[in-house]
Amino acid sequence: RWPSLLKYYSHTDGVSWLEEYKARHNAGLEAQRIVASFSKRFFSEHVPCDGFSDIETLGCPSHFFEDELMCILNMEGRKGLTWKYYAKKILYFLRQQNILKNLKEYLQRPTDRQSFLEGAVLIDQYCNPLSDICLKSVQAQVDDITDKVRKVLRTKNPRHPSLASKAGEVLIPEVELQRQVLDAMNCVLYEQLKYKGNELDYYNSLNSYIHQVLIRRTGIPISLSVLYLTIARQLGVKLEPVNFPSHFLLRWCQGKEGSTDIFDYTYIDAFGKGKQLTVKECEYLIGHHVTEEFYGVVTSKEVLQRMVGNLLNLGKRESTDQSYQLLRDSLDLYLAMYPDNVQHLMLQARLYFHLGIWPEKVLDILQHIQALDPSQHGAVGYLVQHTLEHIERRKEEVGPEVKYRSDEKHKDVCFSIGLIMKHKRYGYNCVIYGWDPACMMGHEWIRNMNVHSLSHGPHQPFYNVLVEDGSCRYAAQENLEYNSEPREIPHPDIGRYFSEFTGVHYLANTELEIRYPEDMDLTRVTVQMIYSSGKE
Secondary structure: HHHHHHOOOOOOOOOOOOHHHHHHHHHHHHHHHHHHHHHHHOOOOOOOOOOOHHHOOOOHHHHHHHHHHHHHHHHOOOHHHHHHHHHHHHHHHHHHHHHHHHHHHHHHHHHHHHHHHHHHHHHHHHHOOOOOOOOHHHHHHHHHHHHHHHHHHHHOOOOOHHHHHOOOOOOOOOOHHHHHHHHHHHHHHHOOOOEEEOOOOOOOOOOOHHHHHHHHHHEEEHHHHHHHHHHHHOOOOOEEEEEEOOOEEEEEEEOOOOOOOHEEEEEOOOOOEEEEOOHHHHHHOOOOOHHHHHHHHOOHHHHHHHHHHHHHHHHHHHHOOOHHHHHHHHHHHHHHHOOOOHHHHHHHHHHHHOOOOOHHHHHHHHHHHHHHHHHHHHHHHHHHHHHHHHHHHHHHHHOOOEEEEEOOOHOOOOOOOEEEEEEEOOOOEEEEEEOOOOOOOOOOHHHOOOOOOOOOOOOOOEEEEEEEOOOOOOOOEHHEEOOOOOOOOOOOOHHHHHEEEEOOOEEOOHOOOOOOOOOOHHHHHOOOOOOOOOOO
């Protein structure tokens, strides 16, 4: 693990390695203590959002704490699934907190010190905190592309000023020399490296993450524009971002520098293989006329705002992710830039309320909204009332209900929690994590799912299952069968319910502290958790 810790030390430091080892050892014990406590504290929450106060005030170096979490995540074998599940949650939270601090520091800098590439990397890191993404690595990949452009440029003009060792520090004044750079860039990016706009899968969030744009060589207008602009500036050509509606563009000055005449610029479509457009062609691109203000240059903060806005819209469209992680992450980013935006504060409050998580945080947000905009008192009052009711209900919760398969009323339940099953009709593999002796869903769900067409209808056991595609489903007993070739189910919530995969089935999370009667046959016992949200 030393390479991952090396960056925290300098060759000139006088380090007491014994003290460092003691600090690392104590951080490991603290991390293990917190991870072990999380299952009991957050099992009934879909996403552990609150209760991180003891992590925020760590009494040990955070990089040592993270190192221990990584050790847990990298444990070999099929054991420790619950520890891995919560270690991942904690690491996600810790890294996001650090990235948010870096973003706020970035936004405090003078505009001329706000690199567009660095801003894009910060957004990428926040939405993918468990991935190995760093500015240094991304910059190295961009530098590699820049070197390829120089090679092409050298064949066209061996004396081009962009080939000088300090190119990029001084802008090239001659328009023709700038044009040679852009032609070489288009050759490398779109002909040699085959970069292109992702027209077939435009609404994939990967198109917005700069490290994925470099890996997959495709993206959307704004992400490709950030890459294009960065390379051009490194070669001495000043391109500027244009917040054009529906299609982000770059502009290249053909007249006097700083001109306010929109016709003094050529507009570049990085999504369209670097095509150079006139004002009229820009309007043809989106199919309607726009006013001059939309051709103006925007700041790095406004570029980030649009990138985050794209992710927000994708998060709202996302239907498979029950935790709405992308929407939550993009809201965090937007409110880090614009903390007093009432519309997005209200969206965040409604989202947490809908998920039934972090009610105290919801009240704080609502109080902030009321102070910013008293006209919101109707919506705020409604949410405050229902959030307070949720807090009271949570205090009155008596814990999980225990159900025994040996009970006479449960005699028709054939399958146990932890079994790997296969759906007879749809063919998906899944693992059972709960059951009901009969369908417990409402009449509308039963009608929509055509349950009455089943031979036993709703009057048969139904099972909560985690499916290999990452979804959670509610399946009738007659539609399930034992999987003759059981294998691990790659579901993100596996560790929440199970501690180990034996190779044949999963073992239930031992943190549930299930107590059985002394004369109980444990092979006939299954536990079903009933949650306050009623959704699971």
